[in-house]
Amino acid sequence: MVASGIEYVTRRGSQTSDKLYGAIDQWYGVVEQTHPTIWFSEMDGSNPRGPYHVGPRLLPYHGNKAGDYLFSVPQWYADQHLGGRFLVTGKTRGAFNGAQGPTLFAFSPWNSETPAGNLDAIPLLWYRIFFPECAGPNVGNKSQCDYPDFTMCDKWEGGGFVESGQKRAIILLGKKGLGSNFYGDSPAADSCDDSRGYHCDPYERQVIFYDVDELGQVAQGTRNPWSVRPYTIWRPRQFLLGNAQGQTCGETGGVVVDTVGKRVFMIEKGFGGHQNENAAIVHVWSVP
Structure with a gap:
């Protein structure tokens, strides 16, 4: 279980202070039952409340489809397309009621200090699970997947809503497997992961762009x-790790969109620390 995305939300309804919302990535959720993924607290982290389930505890809503990233969309877009819901979370988990590809679920934050129940949410994006046809161990055929060239090793870590004039997109940052859905012990000495499980070498970091009107x-x-x-x-060549083809074992982190300063921040991992993830570099791009 990993604490992942965070988002600042101004006070709402009867609340007396602004809040910090956060997401929980329970990656190894290997049971069919769902779990909550969203919490909130005071701005200094005190008085935490939750976690709360995104949407009702009925499919297509599920804890394996939420909690890996968290970001906000502009209020005008939320009002026009999402019934006012302006927080978005998602995840990639290709089994156990997750999705074989990234997901996006929009939800409304709470209006009171002591809420109960599930968060009011609607789906924007999720991909069906075809198993073993799509990504079964050693037998999956990528042409059978909803998401193009999906592998069980794909991991999307951050997202945001980006605008430049009349151009708009929701972007997701992650590491994409380019190989087959091989399952077993590490298949080669230079494989990125030496543990038993799925291996989809080689890998590259990608930023994928979604049409906000289609999601609406x-x-x-x-x-x-x-x-x-x-x-x-987009395969950012500004990332420091990677061979001539941009392939690397390095992970990615979160994304922050600064709407006032018109900047996009992205985290590149793989520079040391626990599981080679603690040391990271933050890259910054200007939005024209």
């Missing part, structure tokens, strides 16, 4: 959530 159609019930695909993929 899903939210309004006029389009299936698995029909939306990234319209472009």
Whole structure:
């Protein structure tokens, strides 16, 4: 269980102070039952409340589809497409009621200091699980997946809503497996992971772009959530780790979009520390 995304939310309803919202990534959720993934606290971390379940405890809502990243969308977009819901969370977990590809669920933060129940949420994006057809161990066929070239090693770690004039997108940052869905002991001495499990070498870091109008159609019930695909993929060459093809074992971290300063922050991991993840570099791009 890992604490992942955080987001600042101004006081709402009867609340007396601004809040800090956070997400919980329970990666190894290997049971069908769901779990809560969102908490909130005072700005200094005191008086934590939750965790809360995103949406009702019925499919397609599930803890294996939420909690890996957390960000906000502009209020105008939330009002136009999402019924006012402006916080978004998601996750990639290709089994146990997760999704074979990244997910996006929009929800409203609480209006009181001591709320109870589930968060009010709607789906924007999730991909169906076809197992073993899509990504079964050693037998999966990527052409059978909703998400293009999905592997069980794909991990999307951060997201945000980016605007430049009339151009808008929701972006997700992560590490993408380029190989097959091999399952077993490490297949080669230079494999990124030496443990038993899925190995999808080689890997590269990607930023995928989603059309916000298409996601809005899903939210309004006029389009299936698995029909939306990234319209472009960016492979940042500014990341420090990687060979000539941009392939690396390095992980990624979160994304922050500074709407006032028009900047995008992305975390590149892989520079040492526990499991080679604690030491990281923050890259900053300007949004024209």
